[in-house]
Amino acid sequence: MKTSSTEENYLKAIFKLSETATPVSTTDIANSLNIRSATVTDMLKRLSGKKLIRYEKYHGLYLTEKGRQAGIRIIRKHRLWELFLVEKMRFRWDEVHEIAEQLEHIQSDELVNRLDELLGFPKTDPHGDPIPDRNGIFGTRHQSPLVNAPKGAPLTVTSVSENDPGLLQHLDKLGIAIGTQIEIETKEDYDHSMRIIVDDKQSFFISESVASRIFVEVK
Amino acid sequence: MKTSSTEENYLKAIFKLSETATPVSTTDIANSLNIRSATVTDMLKRLSGKKLIRYEKYHGLYLTEKGRQAGIRIIRKHRLWELFLVEKMRFRWDEVHEIAEQLEHIQSDELVNRLDELLGFPKTDPHGDPIPDRNGIFGTRHQSPLVNAPKGAPLTVTSVSENDPGLLQHLDKLGIAIGTQIEIETKEDYDHSMRIIVDDKQSFFISESVASRIFVEVK
DNA sequence: ATTACGTTTTAGACTTGCCTAATTTTATCG
């Protein structure tokens, strides 16, 4: 009763979607995997047959505990490999997502655990996303999107969206990395764009598109 | 015009078979991949269509230069990953083949080249097999199977069959590793079994099955 | 309560990669 790479990708997507809304819809899965809804429906029947999701026709689905653990395992592998690529192989943070998409399907628990050890049992990946431990437990965090953060308060960047290399390269130009200090100088109510001060030095204008993909913690 | 993992496995198998006999036969490929000849015939048509092999019905096949390079690329990746697992992740030489079978299909030339660099541009993998450089060039060697080696001469183990964990564990028990010194003490003509002296210390009896999977160089 | 629209599922088709069974081709041996 193994899970294929394709099934693993579905479980990972469903896990992530579950974090923002449940039950998860067919269309949301289709959009996040860039495939058609009809294809998703087929797979939902298979995942349901394997007891990885609880699925009622026309009414969305939930991960079962078994499916949730399977999803977490993939995320753990993905994030450990990403960190490995950055820390040990000198890749940039905008280069690692695509390679980790492949590496996450390598089947060897021992390898994953040794990777974890080699990296010193890290809590977060290069984009600031939390890495679950070998029991599937995530550390808790208190971040919010920069777009919702208060003006004038001292903020620390805790994570950024991982899957868009263009965004990451843009952040490099702004000098924004995980741990960077930010303060919101001015906010435009109309389009949610803002002017921010980075590390008490330079000031930049950023759009809502960018501000919604940066997550911060009030210091 | 990408090559799938399956196609890569065929090319790797064909490359290895080409080293001992050309043209390569349908049956030999089927045996080495543990699939049926009929399945191989189908794939041969596809590989031929992609100009990776030169194939005449009922008369065997040869790799084209393009196919040969593709095969070498997979072998290079497989062997570099194996060495990585042993050198950097503390796996034993009998544990790495299966994991490398998966890792060899990761698509990132940059990753492979950095692996090569991290390992110091190694010439051989943990089983003594040669690692081609990034241009696909193998170092030359002068080894022969222990079963054919001369009696009484000082021999050095240069490589062993990689794909049978049981054999590798057996060699561990005999104290045989890459670089070990061996001398053939007595040979039985009848079954090609022999008695050998390992590192000028212990003497062991080994069957032809084992002796044919150990490769040596006369010192 | 009915309609209209968006979401979801069904139906039918295609590709890859595998199988078994039947057939064809080649090579060998008397």
Next chain:
DNA sequence: CGATAAAATTAGGCAAGTCTAAAACGTAAT
């Protein structure tokens, strides 16, 4: 040279994973 055995190919079928087009369903608004 012809029979026959071994090797290879063809034919037909199956599962996974994808698609498009059509039908079914659910919901929100009138």
